[in-house]
Amino acid sequence: MTTGASSGEPLVVLAGVNKHFGDLHVLKDVDLTIHRGEVVVILGPSGSGKSTLCRAINRLEPIDSGTITLDGEPLPEEGKALARLRSDVGMVFQAFNLFAHKTVLHNVTLGPVKVRGMDKAAAEKRGRELLDRVGIGEQADKMPAQLSGGQQQRVAIARALAMDPKVILFDEPTSALDPEMINEVLEVMTQLAKDGMTMVVVTHEMGFARRAANRVVFMDHGKIVEEADPETFFTAPRSDRGKDFLSKILSH
Amino acid sequence: MGALLDNLALLRDGFLTTLRLTLISAALALVLGTLLGACRVSPVPTLRGIGTAYVELVRNTPLTLVFFFFVFVAPQVDLKLPFEVSAVVALSLYTAAFVCEAVRSGVNSVGVGQAEAARAIGLTFMQTMSQVVLPQALRTVVPPLINIFIALTKNTSVGVGFFVTELMAVGIRLTNRFPADILTVLTGIAVCYLAITIPAGVLAGRLERKVAFAR
Ligand SMILES: Nc1ncnc2c1ncn2[C@@H]1O[C@H](COP(=O)(O)OP(=O)(O)OP(=O)(O)O)[C@@H](O)[C@H]1O
Numbered sequence A: 001m002t003t004g005a006s007s008g009e010p011l012v013v014l015a016g017v018n019k020h021f022g023d024l025h026v027l028k029d030v031d032l033t034i035h036r037g038e039v040v041v042i043l044g045p046s047g048s049g050k051s052t053l054c055r056a057i058n059r060l061e062p063i064d065s066g067t068i069t070l071d072g073e074p075l076p077e078e079g080k081a082l083a084r085l086r087s088d089v090g091m092v093f094q095a096f097n098l099f100a101h102k103t104v105l106h107n108v109t110l111g112p113v114k115v116r117g118m119d120k121a122a123a124e125k126r127g128r129e130l131l132d133r134v135g136i137g138e139q140a141d142k143m144p145a146q147l148s149g150g151q152q153q154r155v156a157i158a159r160a161l162a163m164d165p166k167v168i169l170f171d172e173p174t175s176a177l178d179p180e181m182i183n184e185v186l187e188v189m190t191q192l193a194k195d196g197m198t199m200v201v202v203t204h205e206m207g208f209a210r211r212a213a214n215r216v217v218f219m220d221h222g223k224i225v226e227e228a229d230p231e232t233f234f235t236a237p238r239s240d241r242g243k244d245f246l247s248k249i250l251s252h
Numbered sequence B: 001m002g003a004l005l006d007n008l009a010l011l012r013d014g015f016l017t018t019l020r021l022t023l024i025s026a027a028l029a030l031v032l033g034t035l036l037g038a039c040r041v042s043p044v045p046t047l048r049g050i051g052t053a054y055v056e057l058v059r060n061t062p063l064t065l066v067f068f069f070f071v072f073v074a075p076q077v078d079l080k081l082p083f084e085v086s087a088v089v090a091l092s093l094y095t096a097a098f099v100c101e102a103v104r105s106g107v108n109s110v111g112v113g114q115a116e117a118a119r120a121i122g123l124t125f126m127q128t129m130s131q132v133v134l135p136q137a138l139r140t141v142v143p144p145l146i147n148i149f150i151a152l153t154k155n156t157s158v159g160v161g162f163f164v165t166e167l168m169a170v171g172i173r174l175t176n177r178f179p180a181d182i183l184t185v186l187t188g189i190a191v192c193y194l195a196i197t198i199p200a201g202v203l204a205g206r207l208e209r210k211v212a213f214a215r
């Protein structure tokens, strides 16, 4: 899977991105290009700005300076245009965030019906197909709270897929899961990567990074310190901070 | 007992006026309060400012003063409303501030992740509110809302000082006319208020069970 990183044309382009939380400088002059069909894993110690970077891409966090473009279009400020752009960027959260008052199926159909204006019956048919694809077709009519964490996260992936996004952002999708459920989610993600989905994944799952990523981006203190293909990064990191990070992770 | 039985028509009119004031004001306050609540949690600073200013101003003003404004001050700027309309306006505007706060705390009780997930699939702010946040906020909003509407029912009695012949006005008129029956009259009036608030409480209980769902 570790083919050349720039297989497709640029899809998400961050240039000179800066972000502060009060006095805290969380993203420092970040430049990053994600190509169509590419799977980029973002690694880094806690607090290094991985989530913020991820959330900046669909403007859940507004940035202070720099530019972010999706498919050549700069991110709109607020309102309808931003909503339209977000519909093309899927997001999978650490805490799943399934709509607690809606059934599993309606979690998946809400976006297609309300945002894309899709016919309800068509959306439900497609929704059931997507739920089958992530292996939880039988749970379609249950409420999210009745599902295990791993199942909920797979619903969240189906919900993102239902919008036919250009790219999906994953922010530590398996960190809130019991160990025995991590794999069922990683398998779905690996399959997505194989199917050519463009993915940005913040994760501590080195196995997934090795297996599915085209590129690893290592962040520390709000900066991108190192970018490399997974094999190179895991076996021979160039930066000292990268080495330090890997030694800590691998010793655990 | 005669004081009440001989004046049933008057009592009924007073009851219906109170009921009308309550229902119309409750409906208007619910709409206005929800909009203000949406303002208070909106991403637009100006709207948030408007919402906050409204709540702080209205909630901290005695209701009698709000009535006074619409009944005596507004006509001076050529805004002449029938007394009952003035009462509805005053009660709605006043109650809306409390509805707004109930809606706001209800919205805050829904985890931020819910709204983020809604925005992430491309729902607009209004869709996020109407499809995801408010339906879940309802669970927390219904109990305080019922208290607000019960207070509203009782607050309609402020209308007595402003030429509205609602229950309280009927009560005062009857006690003046039948001073010996004062206890009977006031008990009768109180029962009339209960006839509104008790069913409201029952309805609330039903509603509460209906909007509950497992998390
Ligand atoms: N809403 C916020 N307000 C203030 N500070 C914040 C906010 N969100 C994040 N931060 C701070 O910004 C820094 C970067 O946070 P971020 O969540 O992006 O890190 P991360 O790399 O995702 O860390 P983790 O691995 O712990 O998830 C941290 O120091 C964090 O405390």
Ligand SMILES: [Mg+2]
Binding pocket: A050, A051, A052, A171, A172
């Ligand atoms: Mg994070």
